[in-house]
Amino acid sequence: MNRRLVMPLALVLPVLVLVVVAFNVQAPYVALGPGPVFDTLGEIDGTPVVDVEGIEADETEGSLYMTTVGVTDNLTLAQAVTAWVSGRYGVAPREQVYPPDRSKEEVRAVDQAQFAQSERSAELAALHYLDLPVSLRIAEVGEDAPASGILETDDLIVAVGGDPVETAGQVQRAVGAVAPGESVRVTVLRGDREETFDVPVGERPGDPGRGFLGIATEERPDVPFTVTFNLADIGGPSAGLMFSLAVVDKLSPGAINGGLSVAGTGTIDSDGIVGPIGGIRHKITAAAEDGATVFLVPTDNCAEAVSAAPDDVQLVRVETLEGAVESLEAVAAGREAPSCS
Template sequence: MGRVNRRILTLIAALLPILVLGVVGSAVEVPFVALGPGPTFNTLGDVEGRQVVDVQGAPVDPTSGNLNMTTVSVRDGLNIFEAFGLWADGRYGLVPRAEVYPPGVPRDQVDKSNQQDFKDSEDNAELAALHYLKYPTRVRLRVVADDGPAKGVLQVGDELVSVAGKPVATSQDVIEAVRGAQPGTAVPIVLRRNGAEQTVTVKLGARPDDSAKGYLGVTPEEAAQGPLQVTFNLADIGGPSAGLMFSLALIDKLSSGALNGGKFVAGTGTIDPQGKVGPIGGIQYKMIAAREAGAETFLVPADNCNEAKQRSPEGLRLVRVDTLTTAVRSLEAITAGQSTPTCG
């Protein structure tokens, strides 16, 4: 009987650390998040019955193939076992949680900021495409500061025709029109409000950061002129990295021929209204997602090339892009069977 009891005690002693490890491993949350391949969407296709890039008020040329935007998935709230399992999978990487969700910043605030970045990327993508295609744009007011000199004279939604006698077609034109003017200068502004053109005068105030310079206290934005309307229909996506692919999809729809030659192209990259392509994070995970979805070509921002070429999935051609123009030319070259700039 004593020998049996000793065997039971020995077994318990051997199993106890395993039981404790199991409890701790499944209950203790690690201060890391897992980054990995996220969903990828064809910007030439549709989601839930709506075109991802919907164009109204202009002829739309038929498209084919894929121009996929790519995303990174973030898995939070991991216990020890989950974190180790994802790391061992090889498709995921662990990074300190503070890099994704800064300490002291509420989760919903981070999500809201990411969603605003995504909205800004849509706006920039539209403008970059319109500028590339030489479509006319108009300037309207997105914000009129409550404490600015234009308050009560200008309104949100006003379309600016000229400022200080200078025609305006871009947001930069508005800045240039008042640059160098002294505070107190009365500036005539021709605007269009509710379809009617009128002239108003705003007395410039002093810039908060430079009291020697005048300012209007408005935030202008560019938009398509005339009947053209562009709507981007992707929800629950954050960050600015879809800009390049949105621009390419819009160009493809508003110009003749299939920009991608009917092939499966994916990519990533921020974009500004002038068409400059900027770097993004998580390039290795986006390439994995693209290749698993069937992509043969991946458009890589120039500043991400070194990282991308070290982690590129087999069978995925990397094309180096630094502007919207080079991206379009590279796609045309691929269609024609010609060489393109690469990350190699």
């Protein structure tokens, strides 16, 4: 009898050990999947997601959904395998989301800082698109910077190299195009006086072939109203495009989405340039499940988006805020818009 039990036990015990390990040992992976979706034209807990105060905002229609990626941590081996097999979730090494040299609190702080920056950039991009006033000031001049002793903190930059500038990116590109060792003409408003200086150009740290003035610039809305974004516990920079579109929609006549349910994602800078993001597959899934029929995709994410989108979701390729608005107007009117396919 003992011999008859030896073989079954020899087979069962390793399986039991594997089961125990699979359900109790933490895997070095996280699961990535569809996250919450927020309508930037709607409300959350009775408060507008994008609130414009001090001016009567235009009425909006339809939806402009911002999308997120859900992250599930502390997976057991069994949970990691289940997530991978499901097809709905992706599995990634935990260190890609939570680097080993940072705590979760530090990662969260970085994500929230990126989110706050995306809010600022979204507002500025919208104001520039609508030709509303934004001041471009010098926030700091480096002590040993090429511009030290010439340009001053709180100078408002009007032009660089004879060309008008409105954004920090325009200043950086204009100066970067000047060879180090030469000078560039910078026009500023100092107090009530407009002054022009020939400022020597140094080498940009880390990129010696490009020009550098050693100044930090800051853009500030110069409008008689305030824009407030009211989403908490969201991180990262990818809400920028949809926030910016919501601001444009509320500050301009008509519905830029034609009353459709539109979703999208993408970073944005104050110049209105849309940048790529991560997790596009999961964001499209979340948007489709929320009823979106159009999804705005940053150009560099198009290849991955095409492989993930259901047939009833139209993928619209975007590179700039202006292009996104024009594409939405085209879709609403039944015209062709730039596509990922």
